[in-house]
Amino acid sequence: MSGITVEFPGVKALENVDFRLFPGEVHALMGENGAGKSTLIKALTGVNQIASGSITVNATPIRFSGPADARENGISTVYQEVNLCTNLTVAENIMLGSEPRRFGGLDWRSMRRQAAVFLKRMGLNIDPGSSLGSHSLAVQQLVAISRAMVVDAKVLILDEPTSSLDTDEVEQLFAVMRQLREDGVAILFVSHFLDQIYAISDRITILRNGALVEERLTGELPQRELVSLMIAGTSDATVGQVIERNVVSARKSDAKPLLQAVGLGRKGAVQPFDLELYPGEVIGMAGLLGSGRTELARLLYGADKADEGSIQLHGVQAKLRTPRQALGHKIAYTSEDRKGEGVIGDLSVAENIILGLQAARGWTRPLPATKAAQVVDAYIKALGVRPANPQALLKNLSGGNQQKVLLARWLATAPKLLLLDEPTRGIDIGAKTEIMNLVSELAEQGMSVVFISAELEEVLRLSDRIVVMRDHTKVAEIPSSQDVDVPRLIEIIATGEENT
Known part of the structure; x- marks a missing residue:
């Protein structure tokens, strides 16, 4: 993303922001409330229209008309609030929008079989035919990621995925993220938990007031300097x-x-x-x-x-x-x-x-x-x-x-x-x-x-x-x-x- 500017009536939510994401890395996007994190994600996925700037994927210029278009091009987003249907089965949620069909109807057996493949990739040993609502929030979060991977996602955006998880559940999620990273998936990770950022991310981009502050390798950015970059500036x-x-x-x-x-x-x-x-x-x-x-x-x-x-x-x-x-x-x-x-x-x-x-x-x-x-x-x-x-x-x-x-x-x-x-x-x-x-x-x-x-x-x-x-x-x-x-x-x- 180069020179991204997003404008709303009377305000520039983003101004000339650059952001890059490499295969096989976890890239943390950091900033206080109003810094522009959500706006940048929405610009990438086609929710917000870009006033100026460009987006390239694999060196090809592209601009998405909406989240569905982005998803079809291998960019999937999992939000803080799990956006799934708890009254449906795990398999139905994973394959939602990509359901296998046979003789004009849904192929339930194939749906469960395909869902099981994605569950295995997430390290989840649960019944694909079970109700999603019967599982913990952590499992539901991993099911949401499974659904994101159905389209063979090359870019996975995780927006505050750990906000409602306990320590063991966070580590379970991180194990999946590490495996996806090894598989070459580029992960954009948003979190306010500093320890988690340093435990999982390879690179950090900091936004403040709609502008790019800095991009640094995580190992080269001390925590106190990160905090200072996020909140610096005189009131x-x-x-x-x-x-x-x-x-x-x-x-x-x-x-x-x-x-x-x-x-x-x-x-x-x-x-x-x-x-x-x-x-x-x-x-x-x-x-x-x-x-x-x-x-x-x-x-x-x-x-x-x-x-x-x-x-x-x-x-x-x-x-x-x-x-x-x-x-x-x-x-x-x-x-x-x-x-x-x-x-x-x-x-x-x-x-x-x-x-x-x-x-x-x-x-x-x-x-x-x-x-x-x-x-x-x-x-x-x-x-x-x-x-x-x-x-x-x-x-x-x-x-x-x-x-x-x-x-x-x-x-x-x-x-x-x-x-x-x-x-x-x-x-x-x-x-x-x-x-x-x-x-x-x-x-x-x-x-x-x-x-x-x-x-x-x-x-x-x-x-x-x-x-x-x-x-x-x-x-x-x-x-x-x-x-x-x-x-x-x-x-x-x-x-x-x-x-x-």
């Missing part, structure tokens, strides 16, 4: 004047935690962790995308159910199995997926703001119109939402003002703990500065805040303590001080060790 928010708040390291020795998590964990999401949150503190969460930052916050909010461990609120055991229960305990959460899980664009600013308060009251107790108007007006003024029109549709506001409305929704519930997941992503410098100042002010007023951001400068500037996540594991918890800077955080993220 725009540091340019603005952010309130310097009094760090609450002067917390009284007899202060009691607002929330205590003990051995809290969820299989495939977060390894068991301990965490104490105190009133008036900002706890920063640092780590690469996919490190477990969001998953930890969702456990604290009850959006996901923990498999083990416990939570105490004010020293009393609490059950947080749903967001509704969390709201009842004065815990609020803003998702990193602002559009998908946060704002409702077709509702007005006012309707979006009162949504959380109404949910806390219950739908059988409507919020009085006068009270609702007072709340909406107060938060539009307090947060400087522009335009200051409560009836404006939220989808017509800028990203920064949408984020302010989302914060207003949860602040209206008077939370004692506010979980903010990437609240400054995708907004302009002025809005970033305003939101960071708001976080500082809320902490000064006694609110406990968990602040998640990929911008390490933001985390350092706001936090009293910093929790570092790596590969879905809490690897460090350190006080913010002059001795902790961006290079130090990068080192901890890369090595998983606090004292290096």
Whole structure:
């Protein structure tokens, strides 16, 4: 792929990116959220149209009209979410679209026989006639790869294939990948697990903000340098004047935690962790995308159910199995997926703001119109939402003002703990500065805040303590001080060790 540029209305998702893939290698594609990894894959497979640049396969220029066209030309993709039919048999899934036929109908015996050949290649000793849904997610992932190999794939794209697998299942997948590599298949591997990247890949390409940063042999790229290349760059928010708040390291020795998590964990999401949150503190969460930052916050909010461990609120055991229960305990959460899980664009600013308060009251107790108007007006003024029109549709506001409305929704519930997941992503410098100042002010007023951001400068500037996540594991918890800077955080993220 040479000089690939992909444009969407008002933005260049990729700009002049080169990418090469050799037979018999595992090539890792790395980058934070928004770096352009998915866009590059979609450009290769014909999902996204290329504005400029060229693709050659075996020295032949080619451009695919869609995934089916790419698949017919030996390029197959297996996505993070297994895109198969669990109600069908293993054989039916493997041969889907390539079913053998006889006398005008499906040749079931031949289908199972051919599927067995591909299963053997994957090292799977399972019945081709068994239901796919009866097998583990790891087996389903290997079945998806088997299906990809039916077309004699020369290029296999694996997009986050290990995100839901345990250690043994990952090694099973890696054994298959090594065999395919020996067979000459070129594998494009996307993963956020650094240890896995170094265990399986031969070469690494790093993207950042839609541009190519570097291509290196894995053995010649130290982990800490990889992390630095992925997240380097000064946050725009540091340019603005952010309130310097009094760090609450002067917390009284007899202060009691607002929330205590003990051995809290969820299989495939977060390894068991301990965490104490105190009133008036900002706890920063640092780590690469996919490190477990969001998953930890969702456990604290009850959006996901923990498999083990416990939570105490004010020293009393609490059950947080749903967001509704969390709201009842004065815990609020803003998702990193602002559009998908946060704002409702077709509702007005006012309707979006009162949504959380109404949910806390219950739908059988409507919020009085006068009270609702007072709340909406107060938060539009307090947060400087522009335009200051409560009836404006939220989808017509800028990203920064949408984020302010989302914060207003949860602040209206008077939370004692506010979980903010990437609240400054995708907004302009002025809005970033305003939101960071708001976080500082809320902490000064006694609110406990968990602040998640990929911008390490933001985390350092706001936090009293910093929790570092790596590969879905809490690897460090350190006080913010002059001795902790961006290079130090990068080192901890890369090595998983606090004292290096």
